[in-house]
Amino acid sequence: MSKRVVLVTGAARGLGEALTRRFHQAGYNVALGDIAVDAAEALARELSSDGSGAFAVKLDVTKKADFEAARDAILDRWGAVDVLVNNAGASKVVPVMEITAGQFDDVISVNLRSVLFGCQVFGQHFATRGAGRIVNIASLAGQNGGSATGAHYAAAKGGALTLTKVFARDLSAHGVTVNAISPGPLDLPIVHESVPAETLDNIIARIPAGRLGSASYIADVAVLLASADAYFANGACWDINGGLSMR
Numbered sequence: 001m002s003k004r005v006v007l008v009t010g011a012a013r014g015l016g017e018a019l020t021r022r023f024h025q026a027g028y029n030v031a032l033g034d035i036a037v038d039a040a041e042a043l044a045r046e047l048s049s050d051g052s053g054a055f056a057v058k059l060d061v062t063k064k065a066d067f068e069a070a071r072d073a074i075l076d077r078w079g080a081v082d083v084l085v086n087n088a089g090a091s092k093v094v095p096v097m098e099i100t101a102g103q104f105d106d107v108i109s110v111n112l113r114s115v116l117f118g119c120q121v122f123g124q125h126f127a128t129r130g131a132g133r134i135v136n137i138a139s140l141a142g143q144n145g146g147s148a149t150g151a152h153y154a155a156a157k158g159g160a161l162t163l164t165k166v167f168a169r170d171l172s173a174h175g176v177t178v179n180a181i182s183p184g185p186l187d188l189p190i191v192h193e194s195v196p197a198e199t200l201d202n203i204i205a206r207i208p209a210g211r212l213g214s215a216s217y218i219a220d221v222a223v224l225l226a227s228a229d230a231y232f233a234n235g236a237c238w239d240i241n242g243g244l245s246m247r
């Protein structure tokens, strides 16, 4: 049987790297989409030196044409694609009253327009072939407004949760599922780089689990949602936040 194929966006580092490694471990062929194409290429080479099981594709998630080009590059290489993980995202901590039009548009673009275009391009492809899985990486910020992130980021992630439901509803009759994973703060480089140590200690003190979340566990859940057997899990938001928010 041929291997399943996944495209992970923002695959070069952080959660995207964890997702890439986990899907590869699970036997998938992995396309690594990122604007940081050198770092994505280095990771792809580490996983598959001859490119047969992993390769990097330059993908700016704010551009629909880049998703189309990535889809075509994957089909050229492996003849099929089964799963899209919309993971790429970015945030800037700016007080809500100070967010400029440019900052708002940039953050909405990378966190929300990305989900729209990814789901359009891959959702259409999956619907045509009658099977596919999409996993959108949202955030607890999209549910509670966020603590150490900007309001534009939180609003974009809330929008990503809504788009997840819209695409899930529209694609479900075509064998396609669309789910979101909504992590709380994770033990990842970006968290340590962008949150001052004292603020981070305060955040961790408020997490009922008492520590930051594990990126590799988020990746495990993504692999579970991506499986062909996962046809009954659809349009859901999978909360993984250490108990910070319960519903």
Ligand SMILES: NC(=O)c1ccc[n+]([C@@H]2O[C@H](COP(=O)([O-])OP(=O)(O)OC[C@H]3O[C@@H](n4cnc5c(N)ncnc54)[C@H](O)[C@@H]3O)[C@@H](O)[C@H]2O)c1
Residues within 6 Å of the ligand: 009, 010, 011, 012, 013, 014, 015, 016, 033, 034, 035, 036, 059, 060, 061, 062, 086, 087, 088, 089, 090, 110, 137, 138, 139, 140, 182, 183, 184, 185, 186, 187, 188, 189, 190, 191
């Ligand atoms: N780190 C956390 O605690 C946390 C919590 C909840 C949700 N998330 C979400 O997880 C996802 C990954 O976050 P991370 O912590 O790994 O961040 P990160 O900044 O470490 O990595 C983001 C990756 O996305 C890439 N990227 C940025 N803009 C891009 C674009 N326009 N096109 C393609 N790639 C682009 C970057 O090059 C990088 O490789 C994001 O959607 C983020 O919102 C993270």
